[in-house]
Amino acid sequence: MNDMLFYDRLQFAFTITFHYIFPQLTMGLSLLIVYFKWKFLKTDIEKYNNAAKFFMKIFAVNFTMGVVTGIPMEFQFGTNWAKFSELTGQIIGQPLAMEGMFSFFLESSFLALFIFGEKLMGQKLHFLTGFLVFLGSWISGWFIIATNSWMQHPVGYEILENGKFVLHNFSALFSNPWLIPAFLHNQAASLVTSSFVVASIGAFYILRNKNVEYGKLFLKTGVIFGVISSLLVAFPTGDWNAKNVAKYQPAAFAGMEGIFKTEDGGAEIVLIGQPNMLDKKLDNKIAVPNILSFLTYKDWNRQIKGMDQFKKEDLPDNIPALYYAYHIMVGLGTIFIAIMILSAFFLWKNKIFTIKPLLWIIMFLVPFPYIANLTGWYVAELGRQPYLVYGLLRTSVGMSPTVSSGNTLFTLLGFVGLYMLLGLLFLVLVGKTIHQGPTPKKH
Amino acid sequence: MEIYWYLIIAVVLAIFFILDGYDFGVGIIHLFFAEKEKDKEIIAKAAGLFWDSNEVWLVAGGGMLFMAFPTLYSSAFSGFYLPLIIVLWLIVFRAIGLEFRGQFSYNIWTAFWDKAFGVSSLLLALFFGIALGNVVRGVNLGGVENGVSLFESHYFFLPLWNSSFSPLSESPGVIDWFTIIIGLISVVTLAIHGATWIILKTNASINNRLKSVIFKLNIVLLILTIFSLIVWEIVKPNSLNNFMDKPYLVIFPIIYFVGLFGLFFIKKLKKDIYAFVFSTLIILGGITSSLASLFPVVLPSTNNINESLTIYNTATSNYGLSVAMGWSILGLILLFIYFVVQKRILAGKIDDMDYGNH
Numbered sequence: 001m002n003d004m005l006f007y008d009r010l011q012f013a014f015t016i017t018f019h020y021i022f023p024q025l026t027m028g029l030s031l032l033i034v035y036f037k038w039k040f041l042k043t044d045i046e047k048y049n050n051a052a053k054f055f056m057k058i059f060a061v062n063f064t065m066g067v068v069t070g071i072p073m074e075f076q077f078g079t080n081w082a083k084f085s086e087l088t089g090q091i092i093g094q095p096l097a098m099e100g101m102f103s104f105f106l107e108s109s110f111l112a113l114f115i116f117g118e119k120l121m122g123q124k125l126h127f128l129t130g131f132l133v134f135l136g137s138w139i140s141g142w143f144i145i146a147t148n149s150w151m152q153h154p155v156g157y158e159i160l161e162n163g164k165f166v167l168h169n170f171s172a173l174f175s176n177p178w179l180i181p182a183f184l185h186n187q188a189a190s191l192v193t194s195s196f197v198v199a200s201i202g203a204f205y206i207l208r209n210k211n212v213e214y215g216k217l218f219l220k221t222g223v224i225f226g227v228i229s230s231l232l233v234a235f236p237t238g239d240w241n242a243k244n245v246a247k248y249q250p251a252a253f254a255g256m257e258g259i260f261k262t263e264d265g266g267a268e269i270v271l272i273g274q275p276n277m278l279d280k281k282l283d284n285k286i287a288v289p290n291i292l293s294f295l296t297y298k299d300w301n302r303q304i305k306g307m308d309q310f311k312k313e314d315l316p317d318n319i320p321a322l323y324y325a326y327h328i329m330v331g332l333g334t335i336f337i338a339i340m341i342l343s344a345f346f347l348w349k350n351k352i353f354t355i356k357p358l359l360w361i362i363m364f365l366v367p368f369p370y371i372a373n374l375t376g377w378y379v380a381e382l383g384r385q386p387y388l389v390y391g392l393l394r395t396s397v398g399m400s401p402t403v404s405s406g407n408t409l410f411t412l413l414g415f416v417g418l419y420m421l422l423g424l425l426f427l428v429l430v431g432k433t434i435h436q437g438p439t440p441k442k443h
Numbered sequence: 444m445e446i447y448w449y450l451i452i453a454v455v456l457a458i459f460f461i462l463d464g465y466d467f468g469v470g471i472i473h474l475f476f477a478e479k480e481k482d483k484e485i486i487a488k489a490a491g492l493f494w495d496s497n498e499v500w501l502v503a504g505g506g507m508l509f510m511a512f513p514t515l516y517s518s519a520f521s522g523f524y525l526p527l528i529i530v531l532w533l534i535v536f537r538a539i540g541l542e543f544r545g546q547f548s549y550n551i552w553t554a555f556w557d558k559a560f561g562v563s564s565l566l567l568a569l570f571f572g573i574a575l576g577n578v579v580r581g582v583n584l585g586g587v588e589n590g591v592s593l594f595e596s597h598y599f600f601l602p603l604w605n606s607s608f609s610p611l612s613e614s615p616g617v618i619d620w621f622t623i624i625i626g627l628i629s630v631v632t633l634a635i636h637g638a639t640w641i642i643l644k645t646n647a648s649i650n651n652r653l654k655s656v657i658f659k660l661n662i663v664l665l666i667l668t669i670f671s672l673i674v675w676e677i678v679k680p681n682s683l684n685n686f687m688d689k690p691y692l693v694i695f696p697i698i699y700f701v702g703l704f705g706l707f708f709i710k711k712l713k714k715d716i717y718a719f720v721f722s723t724l725i726i727l728g729g730i731t732s733s734l735a736s737l738f739p740v741v742l743p744s745t746n747n748i749n750e751s752l753t754i755y756n757t758a759t760s761n762y763g764l765s766v767a768m769g770w771s772i773l774g775l776i777l778l779f780i781y782f783v784v785q786k787r788i789l790a791g792k793i794d795d796m797d798y799g800n801h
Contacts, residue, residue, distance in 0.1 A: 063495070064495050064538065064542065067495050067502075068498075068534060068535045068538045071501060071502055071505075071531060071534060072531045074502055074505050074506060075505065075520060075527060075528075075531060077509065077516075077517075077520075078509070078516045078517050078519070078521060079520045079521055079524050079527055079528065082518065082520060082521035082598070085513055085517040085520075086514050086516075086518075088513075089509050089510065089513025089516060089517065090513055090759040090760055090763050091763075093509040093510025093763075094763065094766070094767060096510065097503075097507045097510035097511075098774075099506060100503030100504075100505075100507065101503055101506075101507075101771065101774035102774055104499040104502055105499060105503065105777070105778050105781055108496035108499045109781040109784070109785045110781070111496075112492075112493075112496055112785060112789065113784070113785060113788060113789070116492075116789060117788050120788055121788065166760045166763070167760065167762060167763045167766070168762060170766045400521035400524070401521070401594055401595065402521055402522060402524075402586065402594050402598050402600035403521055403524045403600065404600075407524055407525060411525075411528040414528070415532075418532055418535055418536065422535060422539060425542060425543055428543075428546060429546070432546065
């Protein structure tokens with residue numbers, strides 16, 4: 001890979017990774033906020049209202065971060081991937097422009113109203129503004145994943161003689177078979193992050209013996225939403241996506257599962273092992289026979305194509321990264337389900353608030369759903385390589401023809417430095433909000 | 444169809460400059476004129492409460508440009524690589540300043556982040572003006588050297604500057620004496636605009652003083668405008684042709700001058716909103732006049748080999764444009780509703796209201 005392509009990809013990977021720390025929380029958290037506000041309308045217990053407003057403060061910090069780190073994402077399509085934008089902008093421009101129009105304005109207008117307008121509007125309208133913020137953030141996710149789905153599995157296009165992709169069926173963009181599974185998987189995963197954050201803040205308050213009443217509410221709500229969403233991430237949505245990858249991107253499927261050789265009969269599922277790219281095998285492998293064939297095709301003996309069946313230039317160019325990303329995601333997802341089922345059990349027995357080791361675990365679990373979400377996206381994006389538009393447009397073709405690698409490295413370093421500062425700010429702001437707690441200040 | 448999208452995107456970007464423009468302007472005023480601690484806080488709040496929803500317009504405008512004119516988007520964004528990324532950094536840094544300043548109440552803490560907010564606002568205003576100057580002046584499309592194109596005809600790459608700093612050289616940089624003049628006009632205009640916003644939205648103690656500041660800045664702006672019109676003729680000799688062919692386009696420069704002359708009466712205006720309307724007219728008129736002088740060109744070529752980029756040779760297919768026209772009409776109606784709802788609920792001076800903590 002030449003320098004230019006490497007720096008372009010690294011800069012995009014770095015900036016999108018940092019960006020996606022924020023939307024994955026806001027999408028799920030907005031649903032929890034709507035839930036708290038709805039509980040308040042039904043019960044008229046002030047605690048729920050304070051919970052909604054407390055989490056909207058955290059939402060607002062994340063939204064701000066999402067906006068400032070999101071602008072560079074959109075710009076980079078043009079700055080670093082000009083050829084890609086020129087060739088495919090006629091298609092992916094549609095969902096991206098729609099995102100701006102139908103989601104950002106909705107989200108930002110009603111966020112301001114939710115935060116500043118409670119007294120001016122009354123409770124029912126206040127609930128409505130919260131709901132519209134939720135709607136805006138989910139519509140945003142929908143359009144972004146519609147864009148990505150087209151890159152993973154292009155539909156509704158024509159290719160002109162000059163290489164440009166032209167849209168000829170608008171509705172195909174939104175009936176793409178890749179879209180709905182990917183969207184539901186992503187939203188469920190986003191709900192995992194936010195329920196774990198809510199549960200973790202709850203565990204923190206209980207362990208610290210401060211705001212205990214809220215701590216219990218947060219923990220309870222977080223665990224209930226957490227157990228449901230953790231299960232949904234795996235089944236049916238995760239399963240559905242894996243089948244899509246097997247069907248539409250078999251080379252990526254072989255790479256992420258770590259299948260180097262095509263075996264006769266059923267394929268094994270790899271639990272642990274390190275890809276050895278020189279000898280084309282997995283080192284220190286632990287695997288269970290035939291499971292992968294069954295999970296993918298409901299047939300214990302169905303053959304699954306290994307990487308040896310594909311030409312080198314059609315395989316993802318970083319197999320170990322793809323393999324690890326996938327196994328980290330699946331491994332963490334499994335651990336989440338175990339911890340959440342255990343927590344839900346003790347919640348049902350009404351013992352959870354006194355089991356300190358479990359509270360500690362829940363409190364420190366927070367970084368892991370973020371890692372799982374990000375590695376999930378790495379699986380999708382590394383698996384798509386070496387293409388920008390799967391099977392049709394190679395990544396190396398998409399770069400800006402006039403930007404030199406020195407300039408890209410310069411801007412990459414700038415982003416790294418600036419985002420470190422931004423990350424620090426984020427931690428300070430969220431930390432301060434958690435420290436102040438959900439009890440309203442007395443003026 | 445191309446014209447519909449050209450107008451929509453022009454309107455969205457003009458709204459962005461009007462809205463985010465006032466909070467850049469607030470930053471400039473904050474940097475030079477806010478002295479008392481209480482003023483600093485309330486003035487920062489006049490930007491801090493609104494900047495993120497204002498910047499949403501930039502994202503929306505960018506998305507639409509991408510969809511409707513992908514060739515222009517990819518050409519301009521890669522060609523203006525460095526200035527664009529620097530603008531992104533400034534946007535992020537400014538936001539950090541605004542959000543950080545109130546977190547701790549040490550004197551040097553707020554002082555530092557206030558400066559960060561002020562300086563990055565100033566630089567952003569300058570860069571956006573320079574950007575407009577570049578679009579007017581044109582670029583070396585195709586990267587022509589000695590009569591040979593180094594790139595495809597619609598691609599280019601601009602250094603930040605070249606040694607001559609001249610807009611008339613074969614391959615001008617981003618910053619030259621012409622674009623600097625437009626940049627300064629932008630800084631002065633946005634400073635005025637920020638000041639009228641502060642007067643409209645706050646009870647800061649410097650509001651009366653700001654009125655004389657606006658008056659003085661307005662004189663500077665008038666001088667700079669006249670000067671820029673002269674050099675404009677040197678850099679772009681045919682820039683008046685469009686106005687001669689289509690006399691109704693003269694409405695745009697008239698809007699500009701109505702705003703400019705209106706503000707000379709700043710001390711006699713009965714309502715604060717009038718001053719804000721006048722400064723809005725200056726921005727609106729300035730952007731639309733520049734675009735009108737180029738139309739249908741959107742990025743002129745400075746060489747004779749490669750033709751300028753126009754809305755016609757950079758647009759998406761007709762099918763794409765017409766589908767998008769359908770959804771955009773729905774979108775614009777929704778947008779109008781949000782806007783009215785929000786402005787009605789959040790009207791008034793910010794320090795009179797209980798906005799809570801942001």
